[in-house]
Amino acid sequence: MIFVKAAPxxxxxxVIRKFTRKVxxxxxxxxxxxxxxxxxxxxxxxxxxxxxxxxxxxxxxxxNK
Numbered sequence: 211m212i213f214v215k216a217a218p219x220x221x222x223x224x225v226i227r228k229f230t231r232k233v234x235x236x237x238x239x240x241x242x243x244x245x246x247x248x249x250x251x252x253x254x255x256x257x258x259x260x261x262x263x264x265x266x267x268x269x270x271x272x273x274n275k
Contacts (some may be wrong), residue, residue: 211235212229212232212233212238
């Protein structure tokens with residue numbers, strides 16, 4: 211759970227900005243977007259494999275420089 215305490219003199223806009231930053235930092239938005247639609251376990255594994263390959267390719271490219 212995310213809590214944001216308003217300091218004396220904070221406007222509502224600044225409190226909302228603080229809250230938004232905390233939500234983004236916690237990764238809640240990404241989590242909700244991922245859970246918005248059901249994904250088959252096979253699709254999850256396929257995406258994970260793709261991510262591993264992408265990272266390996268990036269590491270390989272970085273080493274060759």
